[in-house]
Amino acid sequence: MTEVLKKPDTGLDNLIKSTKTLHQKLTAELHAGRDRLLEYNSCRKNIADELQQRAEQDDQEKPLLEYMGQVFDSLGIDSEIHSENCLIIRATDEMVNQLPGLPDDGLTVTFNRQTALSFEDAQYLTWEHPLTRTAMEMITSSEMGNTAMTAISQTHIKSGSILLECIYSLEVPPISTLQSDRYLPPTSIRVLIDEQGNDHQEDLTHPFILEHRVHVPAKMANKIVRAKDKALRSLFSRCEEIAGKQTPDILRQAHEDSSEILEREINRLKALSQINPNIRDEEIEFFEQQMAALDEVLDAASLRLDSLRVVIAI
Numbered sequence: 001m002t003e004v005l006k007k008p009d010t011g012l013d014n015l016i017k018s019t020k021t022l023h024q025k026l027t028a029e030l031h032a033g034r035d036r037l038l039e040y041n042s043c044r045k046n047i048a049d050e051l052q053q054r055a056e057q058d059d060q061e062k063p064l065l066e067y068m069g070q071v072f073d074s075l076g077i078d079s080e081i082h083s084e085n086c087l088i089i090r091a092t093d094e095m096v097n098q099l100p101g102l103p104d105d106g107l108t109v110t111f112n113r114q115t116a117l118s119f120e121d122a123q124y125l126t127w128e129h130p131l132t133r134t135a136m137e138m139i140t141s142s143e144m145g146n147t148a149m150t151a152i153s154q155t156h157i158k159s160g161s162i163l164l165e166c167i168y169s170l171e172v173p174p175i176s177t178l179q180s181d182r183y184l185p186p187t188s189i190r191v192l193i194d195e196q197g198n199d200h201q202e203d204l205t206h207p208f209i210l211e212h213r214v215h216v217p218a219k220m221a222n223k224i225v226r227a228k229d230k231a232l233r234s235l236f237s238r239c240e241e242i243a244g245k246q247t248p249d250i251l252r253q254a255h256e257d258s259s260e261i262l263e264r265e266i267n268r269l270k271a272l273s274q275i276n277p278n279i280r281d282e283e284i285e286f287f288e289q290q291m292a293a294l295d296e297v298l299d300a301a302s303l304r305l306d307s308l309r310v311v312i313a314i
Contacts, residue, residue, distance in 0.1 A: 164235035
């Protein structure tokens with residue numbers, strides 16, 4: 001600029017040339033680089049189309065409708081048709097437990113998106129709806145239905161053999177400030193053994209048992225339990241021992257995951273504090289305290305029996 005003021009005739013031309021050269025250089029660097037903000041806000045058509053297709057497919061399928069129908073039956077909730085794609089649900093005198101979110105005078109619900117858009121008085125039930133999530137929590141936490149007996153056919157197991165299937169839940173207290181369930185979400189441990197202690201998790205999967213199960217009448221089930229009381233108690237102790245042996249590996253992995261994530265954040269803040277005086281020591285100490293507290297919480301994880309099922313080979 002000083003040269004232009006001193007020599008307007010030649011200096012102006014040089015300024016224009018150098019400015020043009022710099023503009024071309026910056027433009028090339030901009031095109032060669034990545035505009036992450038633009039990427040985040042741009043529509044990636046292939047991904048968007050896949051998401052749309054999955055959403056439309058979920059709307060056409062009816063697993064939630066079938067599942068909630070079974071939930072209503074098990075909890076003692078009456079359902080009747082209100083109109084096309086709409087149901088009225090209300091509590092009955094036989095209702096097992098009060099379902100939060102369900103008014104005394106009932107509730108109109110729909111599982112169809114288009115119906116929900118045109119009928120504002122109907123609650124649109126999805127897997128994320130509070131009523132659905134509450135009902136699922138009641139089912140999983142309730143003692144109702146956590147013991148069962150079934151018979152299975154078409155297996156390689158000797159007829160008359162008795163097996164015990166136990167489902168354990170390994171969980172930590174859900175402390176929101178620590179996000180403890182982020183590192184160790186509720187984890188199921190399945191154990192299925194016969195009277196000789198042989199493991200049958202691989203050959204007797206849930207789908208296989210569901211496909212080949214045979215109903216056992218309640219009176220017959222009670223007789224079998226009384227006759228096999230000693231054997232079942234021994235199997236239960238063995239199942240608990242097997243599940244307990246699997247717990248340390250799961251907890252060790254949770255410790256490693258939490259330490260890796262928090263140590264990375266601590267190291268990042270320490271490195272940043274060397275060049276940025278706005279990074280306070282309290283911020284680093286906060287994550288160090290979180291890591292120590294998480295170790296204590298994970299060590300206090302408990303193994304809880306969630307359900308058990310006696311399986312008879314026929």
